[in-house]
Amino acid sequence: MDFLADVWQWFADGEHWRGRGGVPNRLTEHLRMSGVSLAAAAAVALPAGTVLGHLRRGGALAINVSNVGRAIPSFALLVLALQVFGIGDRPAIIALTALAIPPMLTNSYVGLSQVPDDVREAARGMGMTGWEALIRVELPMGLPLVMAGIRTATVQVIATATLAAITAGGGLGRYIIDGLAKQNQVELFAGALLVAVLAIATELMFGVAERVVLPRGLRAEVSHRPRERTNP
Numbered sequence: 635m636d637f638l639a640d641v642w643q644w645f646a647d648g649e650h651w652r653g654r655g656g657v658p659n660r661l662t663e664h665l666r667m668s669g670v671s672l673a674a675a676a677a678v679a680l681p682a683g684t685v686l687g688h689l690r691r692g693g694a695l696a697i698n699v700s701n702v703g704r705a706i707p708s709f710a711l712l713v714l715a716l717q718v719f720g721i722g723d724r725p726a727i728i729a730l731t732a733l734a735i736p737p738m739l740t741n742s743y744v745g746l747s748q749v750p751d752d753v754r755e756a757a758r759g760m761g762m763t764g765w766e767a768l769i770r771v772e773l774p775m776g777l778p779l780v781m782a783g784i785r786t787a788t789v790q791v792i793a794t795a796t797l798a799a800i801t802a803g804g805g806l807g808r809y810i811i812d813g814l815a816k817q818n819q820v821e822l823f824a825g826a827l828l829v830a831v832l833a834i835a836t837e838l839m840f841g842v843a844e845r846v847v848l849p850r851g852l853r854a855e856v857s858h859r860p861r862e863r864t865n866p
Contacts, residue, residue, distance in 0.1 A: 663804030687746025741783025745776030
């Protein structure tokens with residue numbers, strides 16, 4: 635109980651809410667790193683997965699490459715990026731981008747490739763071109779899995795962005811690394827709690843967003859489909 639009281643006192647201390655080392659600034663740094671990484675991953679993975687799923691070609695290769703990337707630990711990527719880019723946020727952004735690509739690529743490919751053949755034929759029978767069918771028919775039907783991949787990637791990136799502190803970057807991971815360095819268990823626990831709460835809040839926000847964005851018929855698919863697929 636004394637430890638929890640100390641944690642409460644840590645959060646109640648105004649010094650931890652002001653300045654460069656304050657919670658609002660560290661949270662902003664954390665979200666900025668995560669957002670840049672997710673945007674970079676989406677720019678690569680979503681178009682590639684969507685086109686491959688539409689064409690139903692190259693999916694096995696793309697997913698196998700994605701799985702290889704998944705097998706490389708984020709910490710190893712962070713160390714390699716550190717040697718190339720030096721200290722700061724950039725190595726963490728590289729590692730987080732690599733972490734976010736596999737679920738986005740896999741889910742976008744599977745979501746588009748599993749659109750039923752009779753639906754594709756019906757779209758062509760209505761005079762739609764391939765790209766019109768992709769945008770107006772296939773993408774809406776594959777959207778539940780695509781969003782699930784983005785959701786998975788986002789939660790993973792936010793949870794793993796704590797590694798940025800290892801390369802002298804910012805973010806909520808600073809509390810964890812600094813707490814370890816100073817043997818300050820209260821600061822370490824507070825940092826871990828902040829990251830956990832942020833990850834849970836992100837998960838809940840995506841759940842709400844899916845309910846708002848997806849049509850009612852597609853919402854049922856979200857609840858019955860697996861969030862992430864690893865096989866074509």
